[in-house]
Amino acid sequence: PDPTDEATPEVTPTNTRTQMPTHTATLTPSRTPTQAEATLVSVEEGEGGIVALVYGDGTLSLVNRSDINVDVSGLQFVQVTASGSQLSFRSDQWENGTRPVWSLTPGDCFQLWQIDMPEQPVPDFCGFRHAWRAVASPRWFWMSSDPNATFEVRRGTTVLATCPVNEGECEIDLGDS
Numbered sequence: 300p301d302p303t304d305e306a307t308p309e310v311t312p313t314n315t316r317t318q319m320p321t322h323t324a325t326l327t328p329s330r331t332p333t334q335a336e337a338t339l340v341s342v343e344e345g346e347g348g349i350v351a352l353v354y355g356d357g358t359l360s361l362v363n364r365s366d367i368n369v370d371v372s373g374l375q376f377v378q379v380t381a382s383g384s385q386l387s388f389r390s391d392q393w394e395n396g397t398r399p400v401w402s403l404t405p406g407d408c409f410q411l412w413q414i415d416m417p418e419q420p421v422p423d424f425c426g427f428r429h430a431w432r433a434v435a436s437p438r439w440f441w442m443s444s445d446p447n448a449t450f451e452v453r454r455g456t457t458v459l460a461t462c463p464v465n466e467g468e469c470e471i472d473l474g475d476s
Contacts, residue, residue, distance in 0.1 A: 348473050350403075352376075352452070353424065354441040355467045360422050361390070362408040369473055371409070372400040378440040378450035378464070386440040386450075396430025403429065413439065 348365030363369050374390035393400050393409040403409070406426035412419045414433040421428040440450045443464045452460040452471050462469030 350471050350473060352441070352462060352469045352471070353422065353467065354464075354469075357413040357416050357442070358419050358422075359411045359441045360408045360425060360428075361403075361410075362422075362425055363403045363405050364470070366405050368402045368404055370401045371403055371473070373454050374459075375453045376440045376450055377453060378443065378448060380443070380448075381445060386437055388434065388438045388440055392432060393430040397427075398429035400430075411438070411441075 348363065348367050348369035350369055350371060351362050351364050353360045353362060361371060363371075371390045371393075375387060376390075377385055377387040379385055388411065390400050390409070396409065398404060398407065400409075404427075408422065408425035408428055410419065410422070410425075410428050410431040411434050412431070414435045416433070418433070419431075441462075441464055446465050448464045449461050450464065451458050452462065452469070454473075459473070460469055460471045
C-alpha cells in the first residue's frame with residue numbers, strides 16, 4: 300500500500316488566543332540621599348523658635364536654642380550709629396554652609412568674626428557651626444564704643460528684638476515673624 304493513500308487524520312482548527320508580550324517597566328534605582336539630606340527638615344509654616352545671638356571680643360554666633368529646626372533666613376541685623384550710618388549684616392549671607400539658613404538644626408549655629416582675626420574655633424555652646432563669615436567693619440553691627448548702643452534684629456519691616464551691644468547676648472523669638 301502506498302503511504303500517501305493512507306487517510307490522513309483531519310486537523311480541526313482551534314481558536315487559541317496568543318497573548319502579546321507586555322512591556323514591563325524597568326526601575327532604575329534612585330540615588331540614596333546623603334546623611335545631611337536625609338536629616339533635612341523644613342520648618343513648618345508658622346513655627347518659630349528661640350535663637351540667641353552671643354557676641355563679644357570680635358565674634359558673634361547665632362545659635363538655635365529651640366528643639367526644632369528654625370528659619371533664620373531674611374533676618375537683618377542693623378545698628379544705626381550716632382552719626383546716622385548703618386552697620387548691617389543679612390542672615391542670607393550665611394548661605395552655602397552645611398545647613399540652609401531656612402532650616403538651622405537645634406543646638407547648632409552660624410558665626411561671624413572680624414576679618415582681621417584668625418579663624419575662630421567653634422564655640423562650646425554650639426553643637427556644630429554650619430556657616431561662618433569673616434566680615435569687614437561695615438558689618439560689625441554687634442560692636443560699639445558707645446556703652447548705650449543697640450542693634451536691631453529685623454525680618455522685613457518688623458523689629459524682632461533690640462539688643463544692647465554691651466550685654467553680649469540677646470534672645471530672639473522667631474515665633475511671631
